[in-house]
Amino acid sequence: MKACAPGRVNLLGEHTDYTGGLVLPLAIDRATEVEAQRRDDGVIELLSASEAAPVRVAARRPGPGTVRWANYVLGVVAEFWDRADLRGGFTLRISGDVPVGAGLSSSASLMVACARALNELYGCGVAPMDLAQACLRAERTFAGVQCGLMDQAAAALSIPGCALFLDCRTLEHRPIRLPETAVIVLHSGVRHDLAASGYNKRVAECAGALARLPGRACLGECVPEDLAKLEGMERRRVEHVVRENARVREGAAALEQGDLAAFGRLMVASHASLRDLYEVSCPELDALVEAVRPWAWGAKMTGAGFGGAVVALAPADRMRPVAAAAQTFVCRPFLA
Protein backbone atom coordinates (compact mmCIF):
# COMPACT_ATOMS: atom_id res chain seq x y z
CA MET A 1 0.00 0.00 0.00
CA LYS A 2 1.02 3.63 -0.51
CA ALA A 3 0.65 6.71 1.68
CA CYS A 4 1.81 10.27 1.42
CA ALA A 5 1.90 13.51 3.39
CA PRO A 6 2.60 17.07 2.26
CA GLY A 7 5.21 19.63 3.32
CA ARG A 8 3.98 23.04 4.39
CA VAL A 9 4.68 26.73 4.49
CA ASN A 10 3.57 28.71 7.49
CA LEU A 11 1.60 31.80 6.57
CA LEU A 12 1.34 33.24 10.10
CA GLY A 13 1.92 32.12 13.69
CA GLU A 14 5.65 31.50 13.84
CA HIS A 15 7.27 30.21 17.04
CA THR A 16 3.91 30.15 18.77
CA ASP A 17 3.02 26.45 18.63
CA TYR A 18 5.26 25.24 21.47
CA THR A 19 3.91 28.05 23.67
CA GLY A 20 0.29 26.91 23.24
CA GLY A 21 -0.45 29.61 20.66
CA LEU A 22 -2.11 29.93 17.26
CA VAL A 23 -0.71 28.92 13.85
CA LEU A 24 -1.85 29.12 10.24
CA PRO A 25 0.16 26.75 8.03
CA LEU A 26 -0.63 25.83 4.43
CA ALA A 27 0.16 22.36 3.10
CA ILE A 28 1.86 22.52 -0.32
CA ASP A 29 2.02 20.35 -3.40
CA ARG A 30 5.34 18.81 -2.38
CA ALA A 31 5.10 15.62 -0.44
CA THR A 32 6.75 12.48 0.89
CA GLU A 33 5.48 9.18 -0.50
CA VAL A 34 5.85 5.85 1.25
CA GLU A 35 5.23 2.41 -0.15
CA ALA A 36 4.81 -0.12 2.64
CA GLN A 37 4.91 -3.92 2.60
CA ARG A 38 4.75 -6.46 5.38
CA ARG A 39 7.55 -9.02 5.72
CA ASP A 40 7.82 -12.21 7.71
CA ASP A 41 11.55 -12.34 8.46
CA GLY A 42 11.58 -10.04 11.49
CA VAL A 43 13.41 -7.23 9.69
CA ILE A 44 12.50 -3.55 9.40
CA GLU A 45 13.93 -2.24 6.14
CA LEU A 46 13.95 1.48 5.30
CA LEU A 47 14.81 2.55 1.75
CA SER A 48 15.03 6.20 0.80
CA ALA A 49 15.35 7.47 -2.76
CA SER A 50 17.64 10.25 -1.54
CA GLU A 51 19.94 8.08 0.61
CA ALA A 52 22.47 5.65 -0.83
CA ALA A 53 22.39 3.12 1.99
CA PRO A 54 19.27 1.32 3.22
CA VAL A 55 18.76 0.89 6.94
CA ARG A 56 17.91 -2.61 8.22
CA VAL A 57 17.20 -3.31 11.86
CA ALA A 58 15.68 -6.22 13.76
CA ALA A 59 11.95 -5.74 14.36
CA ARG A 60 11.95 -4.83 18.04
CA ARG A 61 10.78 -1.70 19.80
CA PRO A 62 13.30 0.80 18.38
CA GLY A 63 15.40 3.38 20.21
CA PRO A 64 17.20 6.27 18.48
CA GLY A 65 20.01 5.04 16.21
CA THR A 66 22.96 6.71 14.53
CA VAL A 67 21.46 7.34 11.07
CA ARG A 68 19.71 10.69 11.27
CA TRP A 69 17.06 10.40 8.58
CA ALA A 70 16.15 6.89 9.75
CA ASN A 71 15.62 8.16 13.30
CA TYR A 72 12.54 10.09 12.20
CA VAL A 73 11.06 6.86 10.84
CA LEU A 74 12.16 4.73 13.80
CA GLY A 75 10.52 7.25 16.11
CA VAL A 76 7.24 6.65 14.29
CA VAL A 77 7.76 2.87 14.46
CA ALA A 78 8.24 3.17 18.24
CA GLU A 79 4.90 5.02 18.44
CA PHE A 80 3.17 2.15 16.61
CA TRP A 81 4.85 -0.61 18.58
CA ASP A 82 2.05 -0.96 21.09
CA ARG A 83 -0.71 -0.35 18.55
CA ALA A 84 0.08 -3.25 16.22
CA ASP A 85 2.10 -6.47 16.07
CA LEU A 86 5.08 -5.29 14.04
CA ARG A 87 7.37 -8.23 14.93
CA GLY A 88 7.16 -9.80 11.46
CA GLY A 89 8.88 -6.72 10.06
CA PHE A 90 8.12 -4.53 7.06
CA THR A 91 9.73 -2.53 4.26
CA LEU A 92 9.12 1.18 3.77
CA ARG A 93 10.20 2.68 0.40
CA ILE A 94 10.42 6.44 0.80
CA SER A 95 10.58 9.08 -1.92
CA GLY A 96 9.42 12.67 -2.29
CA ASP A 97 10.16 16.21 -3.31
CA VAL A 98 10.06 18.28 -0.11
CA PRO A 99 13.48 19.99 0.03
CA VAL A 100 15.39 19.21 3.22
CA GLY A 101 16.61 22.11 5.39
CA ALA A 102 14.41 24.70 3.69
CA GLY A 103 11.91 25.15 6.50
CA LEU A 104 9.19 23.36 4.52
CA SER A 105 8.79 20.66 7.11
CA SER A 106 10.34 17.75 5.30
CA SER A 107 10.71 15.83 8.57
CA ALA A 108 7.04 16.10 9.58
CA SER A 109 6.03 15.15 6.05
CA LEU A 110 8.29 12.09 6.24
CA MET A 111 6.98 11.08 9.65
CA VAL A 112 3.30 11.58 8.89
CA ALA A 113 3.65 9.68 5.59
CA CYS A 114 5.28 6.75 7.44
CA ALA A 115 2.67 6.92 10.20
CA ARG A 116 -0.14 6.84 7.65
CA ALA A 117 1.52 3.88 5.92
CA LEU A 118 1.81 1.86 9.14
CA ASN A 119 -1.67 2.92 10.22
CA GLU A 120 -3.10 1.50 6.97
CA LEU A 121 -0.84 -1.53 6.67
CA TYR A 122 -1.73 -2.77 10.16
CA GLY A 123 -5.30 -1.44 10.27
CA CYS A 124 -4.69 0.58 13.45
CA GLY A 125 -7.38 3.19 12.87
CA VAL A 126 -5.45 6.04 14.50
CA ALA A 127 -7.28 9.34 13.93
CA PRO A 128 -5.43 12.22 12.19
CA MET A 129 -4.91 14.42 15.28
CA ASP A 130 -3.61 11.42 17.26
CA LEU A 131 -1.32 10.59 14.35
CA ALA A 132 0.03 14.16 14.41
CA GLN A 133 0.63 13.96 18.16
CA ALA A 134 2.35 10.58 17.84
CA CYS A 135 4.69 12.08 15.22
CA LEU A 136 5.37 15.06 17.48
CA ARG A 137 6.42 12.73 20.34
CA ALA A 138 8.60 10.83 17.86
CA GLU A 139 10.37 14.01 16.69
CA ARG A 140 10.98 15.17 20.24
CA THR A 141 12.34 11.84 21.42
CA PHE A 142 14.18 10.57 18.36
CA ALA A 143 15.41 13.82 16.75
CA GLY A 144 15.85 15.81 19.96
CA VAL A 145 13.94 18.88 18.72
CA GLN A 146 11.50 20.30 21.28
CA CYS A 147 9.15 21.45 18.53
CA GLY A 148 5.43 22.18 18.67
CA LEU A 149 2.55 20.51 16.84
CA MET A 150 2.24 22.78 13.81
CA ASP A 151 4.18 20.82 11.20
CA GLN A 152 2.78 17.41 12.07
CA ALA A 153 -0.75 18.82 12.25
CA ALA A 154 -0.35 20.56 8.87
CA ALA A 155 0.83 17.28 7.31
CA ALA A 156 -1.89 15.16 8.95
CA LEU A 157 -4.96 17.42 8.94
CA SER A 158 -4.74 19.76 5.95
CA ILE A 159 -7.35 19.61 3.24
CA PRO A 160 -6.81 20.71 -0.37
CA GLY A 161 -6.82 24.43 -1.12
CA CYS A 162 -7.06 25.45 2.54
CA ALA A 163 -4.76 26.79 5.22
CA LEU A 164 -5.15 25.19 8.66
CA PHE A 165 -6.06 27.40 11.62
CA LEU A 166 -4.89 25.55 14.74
CA ASP A 167 -5.02 26.49 18.39
CA CYS A 168 -2.12 24.50 19.83
CA ARG A 169 -3.49 24.74 23.37
CA THR A 170 -7.04 23.50 22.81
CA LEU A 171 -6.25 21.61 19.55
CA GLU A 172 -9.31 23.27 18.00
CA HIS A 173 -8.74 23.61 14.28
CA ARG A 174 -10.51 24.54 11.09
CA PRO A 175 -9.64 24.83 7.42
CA ILE A 176 -9.61 28.29 5.86
CA ARG A 177 -9.91 28.46 2.09
CA LEU A 178 -7.04 30.38 0.53
CA PRO A 179 -8.25 33.04 -1.92
CA GLU A 180 -6.78 32.90 -5.44
CA THR A 181 -3.09 33.78 -5.00
CA ALA A 182 0.33 32.53 -5.98
CA VAL A 183 2.33 31.00 -3.13
CA ILE A 184 6.03 31.57 -3.68
CA VAL A 185 8.83 30.01 -1.69
CA LEU A 186 12.26 31.58 -1.91
CA HIS A 187 15.15 29.65 -0.43
CA SER A 188 17.77 31.82 1.27
CA GLY A 189 20.48 29.32 0.43
CA VAL A 190 21.24 29.09 4.15
CA ARG A 191 20.43 25.56 5.21
CA HIS A 192 19.03 25.34 8.67
CA ASP A 193 19.39 22.48 11.06
CA LEU A 194 16.83 22.51 13.83
CA ALA A 195 18.69 20.31 16.28
CA ALA A 196 21.85 22.40 15.98
CA SER A 197 20.21 25.83 15.73
CA GLY A 198 18.96 28.15 18.44
CA TYR A 199 15.52 26.49 18.27
CA ASN A 200 15.70 24.60 21.56
CA LYS A 201 17.23 27.71 23.14
CA ARG A 202 14.13 29.73 22.18
CA VAL A 203 11.90 26.99 23.64
CA ALA A 204 13.86 27.22 26.90
CA GLU A 205 13.74 31.05 26.93
CA CYS A 206 9.95 30.93 26.63
CA ALA A 207 9.74 28.44 29.49
CA GLY A 208 11.92 30.79 31.58
CA ALA A 209 9.68 33.77 30.81
CA LEU A 210 6.55 31.77 31.64
CA ALA A 211 7.97 30.99 35.07
CA ARG A 212 7.86 34.75 35.80
CA LEU A 213 4.16 34.99 34.96
CA PRO A 214 2.28 33.38 37.85
CA GLY A 215 -1.21 32.25 36.92
CA ARG A 216 -0.37 31.64 33.28
CA ALA A 217 -0.28 27.99 32.20
CA CYS A 218 1.32 28.84 28.85
CA LEU A 219 2.44 31.91 26.91
CA GLY A 220 -0.49 31.34 24.57
CA GLU A 221 -2.75 32.63 27.38
CA CYS A 222 -0.79 35.86 27.83
CA VAL A 223 -2.20 39.29 27.06
CA PRO A 224 -0.32 42.57 26.35
CA GLU A 225 -0.63 43.63 30.04
CA ASP A 226 1.61 40.68 31.02
CA LEU A 227 4.51 42.29 29.17
CA ALA A 228 4.98 44.87 31.93
CA LYS A 229 6.07 42.05 34.27
CA LEU A 230 9.03 41.16 32.03
CA GLU A 231 12.14 42.86 30.79
CA GLY A 232 14.97 42.49 28.30
CA MET A 233 15.20 39.35 26.19
CA GLU A 234 12.23 37.66 27.94
CA ARG A 235 9.99 40.62 27.26
CA ARG A 236 10.97 40.63 23.58
CA ARG A 237 10.24 36.91 23.22
CA VAL A 238 6.84 37.12 24.92
CA GLU A 239 5.91 40.29 23.06
CA HIS A 240 6.48 38.41 19.81
CA VAL A 241 4.29 35.53 20.95
CA VAL A 242 1.43 37.72 22.22
CA ARG A 243 1.34 39.93 19.12
CA GLU A 244 1.83 37.02 16.72
CA ASN A 245 -1.21 35.25 18.19
CA ALA A 246 -3.24 38.41 17.59
CA ARG A 247 -1.94 38.51 14.00
CA VAL A 248 -3.08 34.93 13.42
CA ARG A 249 -6.62 35.75 14.56
CA GLU A 250 -6.69 38.88 12.43
CA GLY A 251 -5.10 37.07 9.48
CA ALA A 252 -7.62 34.22 9.61
CA ALA A 253 -10.44 36.79 9.44
CA ALA A 254 -8.72 38.60 6.55
CA LEU A 255 -8.36 35.35 4.57
CA GLU A 256 -11.99 34.52 5.24
CA GLN A 257 -12.93 37.90 3.77
CA GLY A 258 -10.58 37.37 0.82
CA ASP A 259 -8.52 40.40 1.89
CA LEU A 260 -5.01 39.40 0.79
CA ALA A 261 -3.68 42.94 1.07
CA ALA A 262 -4.49 43.00 4.78
CA PHE A 263 -3.14 39.49 5.19
CA GLY A 264 0.10 40.48 3.44
CA ARG A 265 0.62 43.39 5.83
CA LEU A 266 0.33 40.99 8.75
CA MET A 267 2.95 38.71 7.15
CA VAL A 268 5.38 41.61 6.86
CA ALA A 269 4.74 42.59 10.50
CA SER A 270 5.28 38.97 11.52
CA HIS A 271 8.64 38.90 9.77
CA ALA A 272 9.75 42.14 11.44
CA SER A 273 8.82 40.69 14.83
CA LEU A 274 10.69 37.43 14.12
CA ARG A 275 13.70 39.51 13.10
CA ASP A 276 13.70 42.11 15.89
CA LEU A 277 11.92 40.57 18.89
CA TYR A 278 12.35 36.82 18.48
CA GLU A 279 15.73 37.09 16.72
CA VAL A 280 15.44 34.02 14.51
CA SER A 281 15.87 35.60 11.08
CA CYS A 282 19.14 36.15 9.22
CA PRO A 283 20.31 38.82 6.71
CA GLU A 284 19.57 36.57 3.72
CA LEU A 285 15.93 36.06 4.79
CA ASP A 286 15.51 39.78 5.55
CA ALA A 287 16.88 40.69 2.12
CA LEU A 288 14.49 38.28 0.36
CA VAL A 289 11.46 39.69 2.18
CA GLU A 290 12.48 43.22 1.14
CA ALA A 291 13.22 42.12 -2.43
CA VAL A 292 9.79 40.60 -3.08
CA ARG A 293 7.69 43.27 -1.34
CA PRO A 294 7.14 45.37 -4.49
CA TRP A 295 5.43 42.38 -6.16
CA ALA A 296 3.85 40.59 -3.25
CA TRP A 297 0.85 40.98 -0.97
CA GLY A 298 3.29 40.10 1.77
CA ALA A 299 6.23 37.91 2.70
CA LYS A 300 7.89 36.45 5.79
CA MET A 301 10.32 33.75 6.77
CA THR A 302 8.61 30.38 7.16
CA GLY A 303 9.37 27.76 9.79
CA ALA A 304 12.04 27.93 12.45
CA GLY A 305 14.28 30.50 10.75
CA PHE A 306 18.08 30.64 11.18
CA GLY A 307 18.13 30.17 7.39
CA GLY A 308 15.61 28.24 5.31
CA ALA A 309 13.00 29.96 3.19
CA VAL A 310 10.71 32.92 2.79
CA VAL A 311 7.07 32.51 1.79
CA ALA A 312 5.37 35.23 -0.25
CA LEU A 313 1.80 35.57 -1.44
CA ALA A 314 1.45 37.48 -4.70
CA PRO A 315 -1.06 38.00 -7.49
CA ALA A 316 -0.35 35.23 -10.02
CA ASP A 317 0.37 37.64 -12.89
CA ARG A 318 2.97 39.55 -10.88
CA MET A 319 5.03 36.63 -9.75
CA ARG A 320 7.19 36.09 -12.85
CA PRO A 321 10.04 38.43 -11.85
CA VAL A 322 10.14 36.83 -8.43
CA ALA A 323 10.06 33.29 -9.74
CA ALA A 324 12.93 34.08 -12.10
CA ALA A 325 15.26 34.52 -9.11
CA ALA A 326 17.62 31.71 -8.20
CA GLN A 327 16.57 28.98 -5.77
CA THR A 328 12.95 29.92 -6.04
CA PHE A 329 10.02 27.74 -6.72
CA VAL A 330 6.36 28.28 -6.85
CA CYS A 331 4.04 25.87 -5.19
CA ARG A 332 0.34 25.47 -4.93
CA PRO A 333 -1.80 24.41 -2.04
CA PHE A 334 -1.68 20.65 -2.20
CA LEU A 335 -4.38 18.70 -4.01
CA ALA A 336 -5.62 15.40 -2.66
Ligand code: GLA
Ligand atom coordinates in the same frame (compact mmCIF):
# COMPACT_ATOMS: atom_id res chain seq x y z
C1 GLA B 1 9.67 24.45 13.24
C2 GLA B 1 8.98 23.55 14.25
C3 GLA B 1 7.53 24.00 14.46
C4 GLA B 1 7.42 25.50 14.74
C5 GLA B 1 8.25 26.29 13.73
C6 GLA B 1 8.32 27.77 14.08
O1 GLA B 1 9.11 24.27 11.98
O2 GLA B 1 9.02 22.21 13.85
O3 GLA B 1 6.96 23.24 15.50
O4 GLA B 1 7.81 25.79 16.05
O5 GLA B 1 9.57 25.82 13.62
O6 GLA B 1 7.07 28.36 13.96
